[in-house]
Amino acid sequence: MTRGCKDLVNEFSYTLNHRRSTLHFKAPPATFTAHALQRLVEQQGSTKRISAPLDCTRSALFTKRQPLDSLKKKLRVAFGGSKRQGLNDWVIEELVNTAEAHKRGARVAPLIGFGYSRDRLGLMDDFIIITGLLAGYTDGWKWVSANPKQVETLIVSAFELLHSLHQQGVSHMDLWAANVMLPDELPAPAQAIDLENCFCRPTEFLSETLGFQFGFFYFREIYRFITEARYDELVDAALAEYPGIDRERFTPCYQLSKHQHVGRKDRRTVFLTGQLKAG
Template sequence: MLPFWPSKNSYTGCAAVREGKNKLVDGFPFTFKHQRSTVHLNAPVSTALAATLTLLLGQERPSNRTSAPLSTGDSPLFAKRQAIETLPKRIRFTRGTRKSCGMFDWPIEELINTTEAHRRGASVPGVVGYGYTRSRMGLMNDFVIITELLQNYTDGYQWILAKPEEVERVIGAAFELLLSLNSSGIYHMDLWAANVMMCNDGVGATHAIDLENCFAAAPRFLSETLGFQLGFFYRREVGGLVGESAYDALVARALETCEGINRERFHAVYQMAKHHHIGRKERRDIFLSGRVVLG
């Protein structure tokens, strides 16, 4: 039994996994320990990786969230380490329980969703492992996710800042990625330009990152969900770099490939998402109920 959860059946990883078909914990059978830290990995720990993890886990606990590539001498990796700030969160992480709304905390959601998306063949970095550090009282103080490093990639936001003339290229790549994820049953509710990783030489596939606010299930309200996704992409930075009418034309072209979309319901949410802030929790309301609630 892994120390993260009270039993192997108490935590199961994303949509299909939660139904008992697989167990997230079974995918990371190798363990590395350093002082009060534990990391669960999907492959045996090499000498180089052990040295790198020792350095990572020996660092001072982050005040919030840190992320950086890991130099392992093996396959390049990327680590995202999140401080667990409050006592209720530490208790939930330690017990492997959900919040009152039925969700896990964001780092756990990211681990679950990224693992499931990669399992389905979606264009996301593979998860190599995850870990945590416990306090002297046995509660978790921080949580780390380790993924494959996307070498020779630039996020879409940095791309368009450096090459503003290529904004429509980034938008097109993002739309193709978004629709590909959706077709795999992965609905990213925080897909903005910085979460779209573009291959520098144009050879590799475009990838999505930061899947904490994501669903691995078919939406009951597909039109509203897609309306939010495409409207949100415009609002987060892109709207200042491309004209709204030009963006609308790109959206209309993308919609031609989408089946089963109610245009009236789509546009009601799309227009709102383009011009209003919609918080993380409210985005999940759109997916689950089709309702838009502005904070």
């Protein structure tokens, strides 16, 4: 595994083994939690990613199970290889980023455990991440779909969350409505989920990165609920929290990201180089 993963293996030193699965925790889980996790790993493998609360209401945990669908991916995850540009596979990025962001005090669900299952040949078959369940929260896409006239409440909450993450040195490059968890009792602060496309370090290209992030939030469905002119006004107000932003560098990324899909790898290029090209 990667160095970050190896550090987590040392930190999460207690292992729960069941059949061909190994799960890592900081301390032994409660008996009812262990039984629920055993039921989870006993489920037949799927070719699709599964994200759902653990089948145990007393545990208050959320699980993600990601199939490793190629031999190259299985070997990279098992032995710490990287893809192009030195990047880890997305499942490892999410694991390491979630742990680091929570350690910094960022508003994300805590990492509780992680692990993997092996196939009959001993190769990693899938990877599992276990976090705390954000009870009393609703994802922003479901929330705004039910409350379309209150879209500005979601936007303002998301922009405040974005600024909070940046203050902790966390750049979330997939922050759209569904990855913003709104509390059922406002005005408590929102929390972020799905940190696979994320950097836990400052960027040298904050103006361009913010341009993408604000534009992307509009492009991913929010445009359905608000005029572009009004959204621009809310962005202008939010930018007051970022002194020193270069508008000449911000605006091209912002305008492009508002109207065009930007792939996951291209988002990382914005963070790393400040470059965002029209497709």
